[in-house]
Amino acid sequence: MPDKITIGGVSVDTRHWIGGQRVASAETFSDSSPIDGGTLGEIARGGPAEADAAVAAARDAFPAWAATPRAERARILHAIADGVEKRIEDLAIVETTDNGALLRSHRRGVMPRVAHNFRFFADWLLSLEHEDFDTRGHRNHVSWDPAGPCVLITPWNAPLMLATWKVAPALAAGNTVVLKPAEWSPLTASLLADIAAAAGLPAGVLNVVQGYGAEIGDALTSHPDVRRISFTGSVPTAKHIAASAAANLTPLSLELGGKSPLLVFADADLDLAVDLAVEQYDNAGQVCLAATRILVEDTIAEEFTRRFVDKATTLRQGDPRDEATDIGPNIHARQLEKIDGFVQRALEAGARAVTGGHRGDGQYYAPTLLTDVAQDSEIVQEEVFGPVLTLQTFTTEDEAVALANGTRFGLAATLATGDPERAERVTARLVAGTVWVNCFFVRDLQAPFGGSRLSGVGREGGTWSFDFYCDLKNTVTAPNGFTDHG
Numbered sequence: 001m002p003d004k005i006t007i008g009g010v011s012v013d014t015r016h017w018i019g020g021q022r023v024a025s026a027e028t029f030s031d032s033s034p035i036d037g038g039t040l041g042e043i044a045r046g047g048p049a050e051a052d053a054a055v056a057a058a059r060d061a062f063p064a065w066a067a068t069p070r071a072e073r074a075r076i077l078h079a080i081a082d083g084v085e086k087r088i089e090d091l092a093i094v095e096t097t098d099n100g101a102l103l104r105s106h107r108r109g110v111m112p113r114v115a116h117n118f119r120f121f122a123d124w125l126l127s128l129e130h131e132d133f134d135t136r137g138h139r140n141h142v143s144w145d146p147a148g149p150c151v152l153i154t155p156w157n158a159p160l161m162l163a164t165w166k167v168a169p170a171l172a173a174g175n176t177v178v179l180k181p182a183e184w185s186p187l188t189a190s191l192l193a194d195i196a197a198a199a200g201l202p203a204g205v206l207n208v209v210q211g212y213g214a215e216i217g218d219a220l221t222s223h224p225d226v227r228r229i230s231f232t233g234s235v236p237t238a239k240h241i242a243a244s245a246a247a248n249l250t251p252l253s254l255e256l257g258g259k260s261p262l263l264v265f266a267d268a269d270l271d272l273a274v275d276l277a278v279e280q281y282d283n284a285g286q287v288c289l290a291a292t293r294i295l296v297e298d299t300i301a302e303e304f305t306r307r308f309v310d311k312a313t314t315l316r317q318g319d320p321r322d323e324a325t326d327i328g329p330n331i332h333a334r335q336l337e338k339i340d341g342f343v344q345r346a347l348e349a350g351a352r353a354v355t356g357g358h359r360g361d362g363q364y365y366a367p368t369l370l371t372d373v374a375q376d377s378e379i380v381q382e383e384v385f386g387p388v389l390t391l392q393t394f395t396t397e398d399e400a401v402a403l404a405n406g407t408r409f410g411l412a413a414t415l416a417t418g419d420p421e422r423a424e425r426v427t428a429r430l431v432a433g434t435v436w437v438n439c440f441f442v443r444d445l446q447a448p449f450g451g452s453r454l455s456g457v458g459r460e461g462g463t464w465s466f467d468f469y470c471d472l473k474n475t476v477t478a479p480n481g482f483t484d485h486g
């Protein structure tokens with residue numbers, strides 16, 4: 001079986017990267033492109049043996065990396081960022097071919113952000129001040145010790161971007177890493193291994209293992225040498241991982257799904273509100289943060305819906321490599337079936353498709369807006385992860401807040417309102433890790449990111465990432481070096 005896949009002239013190694021070596025598995029699995037469903041090639045199919053080897057490599061490399069001066073760690077992370085920047089075109093075409101998201105977004109937004117993730121956490125590391133407190137003459141000195149080998153497990157909807165949110169702070173903090181990308185989008189993680197090695201990251205500090213979560217996952221998440229697990233993905237997988245990690249009480253960070261609301265008040269700039277709503281079809285709706293539940297004040301619902309449909313029907317769906325395309329394919333035939341199942345069950349239950357409501361050609365789903373949906377219905381309560389939005393109306397602010405908070409999730413919420421006092425009032429009552437007011441998706445890397453309720457445990461970003469990836473230590477020294485029991 002060949003060890004490489006070539007996409008647009010870019011060669012991607014399909015084996016694991018363990019201890020600075022490419023390692024094959026006896027078995028492989030097929031990777032296909034959502035653009036046409038065609039097979040791209042065979043990927044190493046790891047299991048417990050590969051998991052053990054990768055964790056052992058991370059464990060062996062840990063002491064030296066943890067002891068590497070901060071300035072040197074930061075220098076290598078900047079060199080990785082340089083490597084990403086040099087290969088933006090390569091990374092963009094490989095990611096688009098593998099997961100179907102727009103090439104123009106990968107080129108201009110996602111891959112530059114990947115580089116920025118490394119630079120940001122390198123700089124953050126250098127700016128980290130050890131804190132000192134004084135208690136009755138005793139010096140309390142707080143330090144961030146690296147935790148050890150970290151297992152990082154990522155989904156397919158934004159593969160490299162989400163992986164580097166974890167890899168960059170974990171490495172910056174002095175940890176070693178075993179990264180397990182999703183089996184539907186395994187390729188850019190392999191390129192990252194090449195880039196990191198070329199940047200001088202020592203062998204074993206970053207390891208990449210490929211395979212099905214069900215086959216390699218438990219061996220990683222129940223491993224006694226693993227000190228942190230960071231997972232982005234679905235709620236059922238998170239519950240499984242939490243149970244597996246419980247064997248060693250391994251600390252977990254969980255970034256999970258959402259069913260976020262967009263609240264449109266009658267005092268909103270309607271053009272902006274429509275733009276925000278249509279934006280929710282980005283990445284073919286495969287965005288954890290997507291505001292898939294549009295809640296509109298009843299007095300403007302008709303006008304909003306008319307303008308929404310006018311705008312949504314101008315979106316161009318097609319090949320994600322084409323610069324003119326607005327919406328690409330969905331990741332996999334199985335995901336498409338799942339999406340269509342949700343929509344058909346909603347229609348059978350009495351929902352009305354104002355637009356869409358059916359499959360397109362190939363792996364494409366028609367951008368869909370469903371009305372006449374009940375708050376307790378499946379389509380309002382469950383994450384679809386496709387280009388499917390629902391629209392409900394409200395009369396009062398109280399009702400809007402109750403609908404917005406009325407699911408098991410709490411990842412994000414977006415408000416469209418022209419009244420700053422209302423924005424403040426409503427924001428204070430929303431259960432959400434991020435609230436956007438008259439905007440969407442923008443976030444400073446210093447700010448926390450994560451969800452409440454079933455949307456997750458913990459936060460990523462700035463200081464929250466370092467707190468997670470470090471063992472915080474308080475060293476208390478007696479005055480003048482004498483012991484004082486007090």
Ligand code: NAD
Nearest residue numbers: 154155156181182213214217233234237255256257258288
């Ligand atoms: P998933 O849970 O099916 O898979 C995610 C990862 O977990 C994959 O790498 C998979 O191989 C692995 N996995 C599967 N079973 C495992 C096991 N038993 N042990 C260890 N690992 C295992 O999720 P998905 O379908 O790839 O991604 C979509 C989900 O991710 C959606 O729910 C979406 O909302 C969520 N998501 C959340 C965020 C966020 O930051 N909150 C971002 C993107 C996606």
